[in-house]
Amino acid sequence: MRQRPGTAKGVIFLTLEDETGSCNVVVWAKLYERYRRAVISGRLLRVTGRIQREQSVVHVVAEHIEDISPMLDDLLDPDFGPAVPSAPCDKPEPGSLS
Numbered sequence: 001m002r003q004r005p006g007t008a009k010g011v012i013f014l015t016l017e018d019e020t021g022s023c024n025v026v027v028w029a030k031l032y033e034r035y036r037r038a039v040i041s042g043r044l045l046r047v048t049g050r051i052q053r054e055q056s057v058v059h060v061v062a063e064h065i066e067d068i069s070p071m072l073d074d075l076l077d078p079d080f081g082p083a084v085p086s087a088p089c090d091k092p093e094p095g096s097l098s
Helices: 029-034 036-041 069-076
Strands: 012-018 021-027 045-054 057-067
Touching: 012 045, 029 036, 029 057, 036 057
Parallel strands: 021 057
Antiparallel strands: 012 021, 045 057
16 A cells, blocks of 8 residues: 655655564655655555564665565466475384374
8 A cells, every 4th residue: 555645745655564563664765756656556565664663563664665575476487385204194104103
C-alpha cells in the first residue's frame, strides 16, 4: 500500500507485508524521485534502510528500494521450492520397528 498525504511534505509511506507481519516504510521525497518506478509499479519490493521500532510497530526509513517483482514468476515454476528428499519417508528402514 502506498500513501502520499498532502500534509507530509513529499514523504511517501509504504506498508509492506509478508508472512511474518507488516512494517511501515518512510520514503523521503529525494529518494522517491530516485526509485519512483519501483515505488509506483513494484508488486514485490526489497527495501533496505534504517529500522526504527516503537513498541510493536516497525518502521524502515528507506535508503534503497529495489523492484523484485520478476521473482514472483518463479512461484509458477513447478520446480521452485525447497529440495525434496529422494529417500521415501513411508517405508521403514531395515531393522526398525514398524
